[in-house]
Amino acid sequence: MKRGAELALSKRREVVVVGAVVVLALGLAAVLGLSPERWVDNPGRKASSLKWRSSVALADTAVVLLAAILAYSSIRSLAGKSPARHLPWRRTVGVAAGIAAFVHLVIGLSIHGELAKPWESFFTGWPSASQPVPLLRGKRGFANWVGFGAASLLVGLVVISNRTWLRRLGGSRWKNAQRSTYLVFGLVGIHAFYYWKVEERLLLHRFIITALMGMAIVLQLSAVLRVGLRTTKAGSS
Numbered sequence: 001m002k003r004g005a006e007l008a009l010s011k012r013r014e015v016v017v018v019g020a021v022v023v024l025a026l027g028l029a030a031v032l033g034l035s036p037e038r039w040v041d042n043p044g045r046k047a048s049s050l051k052w053r054s055s056v057a058l059a060d061t062a063v064v065l066l067a068a069i070l071a072y073s074s075i076r077s078l079a080g081k082s083p084a085r086h087l088p089w090r091r092t093v094g095v096a097a098g099i100a101a102f103v104h105l106v107i108g109l110s111i112h113g114e115l116a117k118p119w120e121s122f123f124t125g126w127p128s129a130s131q132p133v134p135l136l137r138g139k140r141g142f143a144n145w146v147g148f149g150a151a152s153l154l155v156g157l158v159v160i161s162n163r164t165w166l167r168r169l170g171g172s173r174w175k176n177a178q179r180s181t182y183l184v185f186g187l188v189g190i191h192a193f194y195y196w197k198v199e200e201r202l203l204l205h206r207f208i209i210t211a212l213m214g215m216a217i218v219l220q221l222s223a224v225l226r227v228g229l230r231t232t233k234a235g236s237s
């Protein structure tokens, strides 16, 4: 395909993906506006906080996008197709998931803390002889550190999700690096689980997110199993 046409196509793809992500995030924020959830530490309803709604809507949008990426490659493999090394739309969705997660992170830091003092979401104070590394403990501290781990990996994934890095790393190293999406998915699950405890999240809400993440994991495991069986069969024949 000519370079110009390729560029036009990739532009169109990005517009479609970004449009879909915005509609998804706005849709989730609208649904969260109906939530009866109340703050744990004050009588108010969370739904009246645009900050809370946008933080959770963006977090869930990122989860849906990550699940879509993982589900797509498994369905492809279950359909007997060879794994695709590099799919432009999957890369665009991956970058969109990263951006949604980063905006969530920034808003999330301001929900229980001050955005101007982000370190307070990770540490309890300055290092001292009695506490050389004063980590914020408890469920919230743990959730934030796990979230930080997921965000750090996502930064790396977003940075390398382009042709330049694909060429620089070479196909197999690039593909291996992309496999850290699995670790991100796991960390996000743990992070969300602990924040659900802190926030006393509604059962239905937890069920929907858990089912979505569970489905992506089951698809992945079935694809791995299928490929394993296929290889064994090929090896024994």
Ligand code: HEM
Pocket: 052, 055, 056, 059, 060, 062, 063, 101, 102, 104, 105, 108, 109, 111, 112, 121, 144, 145, 147, 148, 150, 151, 154, 188, 191, 192, 195, 196, 199, 201, 205, 209
């Ligand atoms: C330092 C990094 C992070 C911080 C400080 C942070 C903060 C938060 C906060 C405050 C909540 C609870 C929201 C509420 O109910 O009030 C939350 C939930 C959540 N976060 Fe994060 N987050 C971080 C990183 C991430 C990353 C990288 C992701 C990736 C997608 C993510 C995904 C989620 C999810 C899925 C939930 C549960 C949302 C729900 O209840 O449906 N977070 N996070």
